[in-house]
Amino acid sequence: TIEMFMETFQRVADNFRVFFRRLFNGGQARIYLLDESDPLESGIEVEARPPGKKPQGISLLSGGEQAMTATALLFSIFKAKPSPFCVLDEVDAALDDANIGRFLNLVQEFTDDSQFIIITHSKQTMARANVLYGVTMPERGVSQLVSVRFDEVPEAESAA
Amino acid sequence: TIEMFMETFQRVADNFRVFFRRLFNGGQARIYLLDESDPLESGIEVEARPPGKKPQGISLLSGGEQAMTATALLFSIFKAKPSPFCVLDEVDAALDDANIGRFLNLVQEFTDDSQFIIITHSKQTMARANVLYGVTMPERGVSQLVSVRFDEVPEAESAA
Amino acid sequence: MHFKRLEMFGFKSFADRTQVRLEQGITAVVGPNGCGKSNILDAVRWSLGEQSAREMRGTHMLDLIFNGSENRQPTGMAEVSITFDNSDSRLPVDFAEVQVTRRLYRSGESEYFINKTPCRLKDIHELFMDTGIGTNAYSMIGQGKIDMVLSSKPEDRRFLFEEAA
Amino acid sequence: MHFKRLEMFGFKSFADRTQVRLEQGITAVVGPNGCGKSNILDAVRWSLGEQSAREMRGTHMLDLIFNGSENRQPTGMAEVSITFDNSDSRLPVDFAEVQVTRRLYRSGESEYFINKTPCRLKDIHELFMDTGIGTNAYSMIGQGKIDMVLSSKPEDRRFLFEEAA
Ligand SMILES: Nc1ncnc2c1ncn2[C@@H]1O[C@H](COP(=O)(O)OP(=O)(O)OP(=O)(O)O)[C@@H](O)[C@H]1O
Ligand SMILES: Nc1ncnc2c1ncn2[C@@H]1O[C@H](COP(=O)(O)OP(=O)(O)OP(=O)(O)O)[C@@H](O)[C@H]1O
Ligand SMILES: [Mg+2]
Numbered sequence: 158t159i160e161m162f163m164e165t166f167q168r169v170a171d172n173f174r175v176f177f178r179r180l181f182n183g184g185q186a187r188i189y190l191l192d193e194s195d196p197l198e199s200g201i202e203v204e205a206r207p208p209g210k211k212p213q214g215i216s217l218l219s220g221g222e223q224a225m226t227a228t229a230l231l232f233s234i235f236k237a238k239p240s241p242f243c244v245l246d247e248v249d250a251a252l253d254d255a256n257i258g259r260f261l262n263l264v265q266e267f268t269d270d271s272q273f274i275i276i277t278h279s280k281q282t283m284a285r286a287n288v289l290y291g292v293t294m295p296e297r298g299v300s301q302l303v304s305v306r307f308d309e310v311p312e313a314e315s316a317a
Numbered sequence: 318t319i320e321m322f323m324e325t326f327q328r329v330a331d332n333f334r335v336f337f338r339r340l341f342n343g344g345q346a347r348i349y350l351l352d353e354s355d356p357l358e359s360g361i362e363v364e365a366r367p368p369g370k371k372p373q374g375i376s377l378l379s380g381g382e383q384a385m386t387a388t389a390l391l392f393s394i395f396k397a398k399p400s401p402f403c404v405l406d407e408v409d410a411a412l413d414d415a416n417i418g419r420f421l422n423l424v425q426e427f428t429d430d431s432q433f434i435i436i437t438h439s440k441q442t443m444a445r446a447n448v449l450y451g452v453t454m455p456e457r458g459v460s461q462l463v464s465v466r467f468d469e470v471p472e473a474e475s476a477a
Numbered sequence: 478m479h480f481k482r483l484e485m486f487g488f489k490s491f492a493d494r495t496q497v498r499l500e501q502g503i504t505a506v507v508g509p510n511g512c513g514k515s516n517i518l519d520a521v522r523w524s525l526g527e528q529s530a531r532e533m534r535g536t537h538m539l540d541l542i543f544n545g546s547e548n549r550q551p552t553g554m555a556e557v558s559i560t561f562d563n564s565d566s567r568l569p570v571d572f573a574e575v576q577v578t579r580r581l582y583r584s585g586e587s588e589y590f591i592n593k594t595p596c597r598l599k600d601i602h603e604l605f606m607d608t609g610i611g612t613n614a615y616s617m618i619g620q621g622k623i624d625m626v627l628s629s630k631p632e633d634r635r636f637l638f639e640e641a642a
Numbered sequence: 643m644h645f646k647r648l649e650m651f652g653f654k655s656f657a658d659r660t661q662v663r664l665e666q667g668i669t670a671v672v673g674p675n676g677c678g679k680s681n682i683l684d685a686v687r688w689s690l691g692e693q694s695a696r697e698m699r700g701t702h703m704l705d706l707i708f709n710g711s712e713n714r715q716p717t718g719m720a721e722v723s724i725t726f727d728n729s730d731s732r733l734p735v736d737f738a739e740v741q742v743t744r745r746l747y748r749s750g751e752s753e754y755f756i757n758k759t760p761c762r763l764k765d766i767h768e769l770f771m772d773t774g775i776g777t778n779a780y781s782m783i784g785q786g787k788i789d790m791v792l793s794s795k796p797e798d799r800r801f802l803f804e805e806a807a
């Protein structure tokens with residue numbers, strides 16, 4: 158229904174303004190309906206301005222800035238309609254260390270109510286995990302799962 | 318002309334078999350024309366089988382395996398038709414440390430004849446560079462380039 | 478309700494029976510390229526009723542069955558079980574613990590179970606409807622997919638919202 | 643022949659005149675997110691005659707001119723110069739050193755120079771033709787673009803080969 162959609166959309170839009178500023182330490186961003194008269198069919202526009210920069214199209218944002226903006230949007234939807242768990246596969250791949258830190262701070266806001274499974278190559282993310290699993294292939298072609306401690310991560314030994 | 322294309326294609330195909338095995342420490346891969354009777358219009362198929370694994374569609378390869386396979390193909394074309402320089406923007410983003418090492422070994426094959434500009438977040442790649450430039454924004458919104466030594470990489474200080 | 482564990486057997490590269498136990502908070506999954514991390518995400522999707530092989534990087538559903546390695550024969554089937562603590566009754570069944578199991582045989586035949594009782598795929602979809610669990614586009618982000626959120630056209634971005642609204 | 647240096651002035655986030663000197667071997671470019679690394683790649687493309695704003699992540703060519711920051715006014719133009727050592731005469735001009743300069747003004751007007759002599763964009767394209775320099779799809783790989791090599795359809799992959807053949 159139109160009311161349900163608009164109500165959810167408004168909540169997501171409000172979350173997005175807040176989460177963007179948190180992930181970027183400032184700046185501003187918003188989402189809006191391209192055609193407000195037709196909410197159930199309208200496209201959704203995203204505008205984002207990192208702190209200190211002038212507004213520009215999101216295509217001109219850097220790879221890491223786009224990943225952070227997309228993350229802000231995903232968490233905005235997640236907050237409006239939480240799932241009991243969330244699986245993220247290498248969403249930190251484009252992020253530098255400072256951004257990974259802010260990303261994890263935002264994740265931490267949700268961990269009381271939702272479980273997170275995060276596939277990552279980042280040591281910072283591993284350090285903040287409650288549980289760490291390593292996936293390896295001691296026998297080629299056959300996966301094996303092991304519980305690992307942070308200091309015994311099998312990161313470096315791939316066959317390719 | 319058909320001969321020119323087929324001659325180049327054959328060279329690229331030969332390079333690809335070799336470079337794939339080098340990047341993967343084994344396994345096998347090939348490229349071929351979907352329609353040999355129409356070389357100038359035919360699509361190009363890629364098959365790749367990492368060592369110890371059974372052949373499967375390339376869509377089932379992992380993110381890192383796909384990046385390594387794509388890299389083998391790009392260098393195969395590059396070897397057939399070398400450019401004086403090559404710019405790579407974060408092509409190592411999906412690779413684990415062992416794969417980055419093998420990727421850099423392959424790059425090293427070309428450095429006598431071509432210059433490489435590699436944008437990266439990987440410490441391993443930085444360590445193998447002849448020259449290291451840091452790009453930062455001490456004044457927000459305005460880029461600044463600095464020569465850096467390996468031990469003073471400005472990686473960690475982003476505003477986001 | 479929370480996600481207690483995931484069990485895979487003959488699913489993609491997990492030829493041997495493997496159990497992933499989930500706790501509260503953040504579970505990080507690490508390891509070298511090509512070892513099976515993303516396959517775990519595919520297993521979660523499949524167990525929740527995903528019907529598109531492409532969403533799990535395959536061309537046909539049979540691609541999900543372990544197809545052998547240099548030293549192993551292919552298995553005859555793939556099986557994944559996902560187990561939830563349901564003490565808050567978020568799932569509309571009368572069990573404190575709910576286990577959903579899905580199997581696919583080489584013949585193409587499928588089997589589905591809720592707490593070991595055979596059921597249809599439809600029952601699994603209905604079990605998760607309106608619970609926030611399921612293959613929500615915004616709660617399961619596959620590898621390389623984060624860019625799509627922004628690079629997709631404005632009309633395409635709606636799909637994220639439509640699942641939430 | 644080799645690439646000696648790149649100079650940017652008012653190009654994207656490089657508001658101040660910036661020179662990147664290239665040596666033999668590997669030059670690594672590092673730094674935090676959003677600081678301008680990929681913009682350097684865009685500058686190289688643009689200086690070699692790239693005509694598609696989308697290849698440089700823009701919507702219009704005017705997007706390439708520094709458009710200001712919290713403390714700076716936009717600049718009136720963007721300028722990039724790329725300088726080559728041409729002692730092997732790989733470039734078909736009679737100079738040991740070749741500098742190609744491209745400018746774009748806010749008015750939309752463009753200027754092109756080879757060794758400070760005004761020329762047309764066409765002259766720049768012809769200068770680099772058959773030299774292996776230029777916006778080859780296989781020698782300039784943009785951020786996130788490595789996946790496209792394999793994910794593109796078989797018909798689309800041809801574009802990599804057609805430039806080489
Ligand atoms: N049905 C199958 N049988 C056997 N192996 C399979 C099957 N399906 C996929 N695989 C293998 O699983 C591997 C991919 O695993 P996955 O994508 O989980 O890797 P990953 O750990 O996420 O790696 P990366 O860090 O590179 O993303 C591939 O090598 C693929 O060949
Ligand atoms: N015309 C312009 N004027 C001012 N700033 C611009 C202009 N065009 C792009 N930018 C800015 O340049 C920044 C992007 O730079 P770039 O893509 O080079 O970052 P990067 O260093 O590659 O980062 P990442 O590691 O995240 O990929 C954006 O913040 C963008 O707003
Ligand atoms: Mg993966």
Ligand SMILES: [Mg+2]
Nearest residue numbers: 219220680785
């Ligand atoms: Mg970049």
